[in-house]
Amino acid sequence: MRYIIALLLFVATLLGGQNVSLEEKPKAMLEKISHNAINIGTGHMSDVYVFLDPLCSSSRTLMKQINANKLLQLSNTYHIFLYRLPRLDSEKTMQYIYQSDNPQKSLIEIMVDGDEVDLADFKANEKTLKMLVEVSEVAKKLDMKLRPYMISFDKDSKYCRVSEGTASCLEEF
Numbered sequence: 001m002r003y004i005i006a007l008l009l010f011v012a013t014l015l016g017g018q019n020v021s022l023e024e025k026p027k028a029m030l031e032k033i034s035h036n037a038i039n040i041g042t043g044h045m046s047d048v049y050v051f052l053d054p055l056c057s058s059s060r061t062l063m064k065q066i067n068a069n070k071l072l073q074l075s076n077t078y079h080i081f082l083y084r085l086p087r088l089d090s091e092k093t094m095q096y097i098y099q100s101d102n103p104q105k106s107l108i109e110i111m112v113d114g115d116e117v118d119l120a121d122f123k124a125n126e127k128t129l130k131m132l133v134e135v136s137e138v139a140k141k142l143d144m145k146l147r148p149y150m151i152s153f154d155k156d157s158k159y160c161r162v163s164e165g166t167a168s169c170l171e172e173f
Contacts, residue, residue, distance in 0.1 A: 026160060027153055029138045030079070036131045038080040038103045040066055041073030044155055048076050051083040051139055051149040054097060054111050055090040062148045063111040076152075080107065082132070083139045085147050091132075093117070095124035098131055 030049045037049075050066075052059035066078055082094040093110065096119055100106040109115040142151070152161045 026142060026151060027158075029141060030151065033081070033134050033138050034079060036081060036098075036135055038082075038097075038107050040078040040080060040104065041076050043073065043075040043077055045075045046077075046152050046154050047079065048150055048152045049079045049081065051081045051135075051144055051147060052111070053085040053088055053090050053147040054082060054093045054107070055088045056085055056147045058146075059148045060111045062150075063107070067108055067112050081135045081139070083135055083144065083147065083149075092119040092122055092124075094132060095128050096122055099124055099128040 050062070052063060054060075063080075066072060072078075082090075082097060084090050084094060096117055097103055097106045097110060110117065139149070142149075150162070153159075
C-alpha cells in the first residue's frame with residue numbers, strides 16, 4: 001500500500017511539473033514580445049535576450065562589449081529589450097530609443113557613445129507605451145531584479161542559461 005501511494009505521489013509530482021502552459025515558458029514569452037526587440041547580430045548559434053536600462057552603468061558596459069565584438073554578433077543574435085531599473089529615471093530615455101526612426105542607432109548613440117538627448121519636450125506615443133508595458137510584463141514574470149539580465153537559448157536546445165535567478169527552461173525535460 002505504501003509503495004502504491006509513493007508511486008502515485010511520484011507520478012503526480014512528475015506530471016505536475018509539466019503543467020506549465022506554453023505561454024508561461026520563457027522562450028515562448030520572449031518570442032511573443034520579440035517584435036519589441038532591438039536586434040544586434042545575425043548569428044544562429046544562440047538567441048540571447050538581453051534586458052537593459054539605458055542609464056545603468058552595467059548595462060552600458062555590456063552594450064559596449066556587444067557592440068565592439070563583431071565575432072559575437074556573427075555567432076549570436078542579441079534581442080535587446082529596454083526595462084527600467086526602479087532607482088533610475090530612464091522611462092523617457094527608453095521611450096525615445098524605441099520611438100526613434102532607427103532604434104538600434106539611438107541605442108548605440110546613447111549607451112555606447114554616451115550622447116545626451118534633450119527629452120524636455122518629448123512625448124511618447126501609444127505604440128511606444130504599449131511596447132514598454134509588454135516588455136515589463138514579461139520581465140516581471142521572469143522575476144528580473146538586476147540589469148543587465150540575459151537569457152540565452154542555444155540553437156536546437158530547449159534549455160537556457162540565465163544571468164540571475166532561475167527559469168523553467170533550466171529544468172525542462
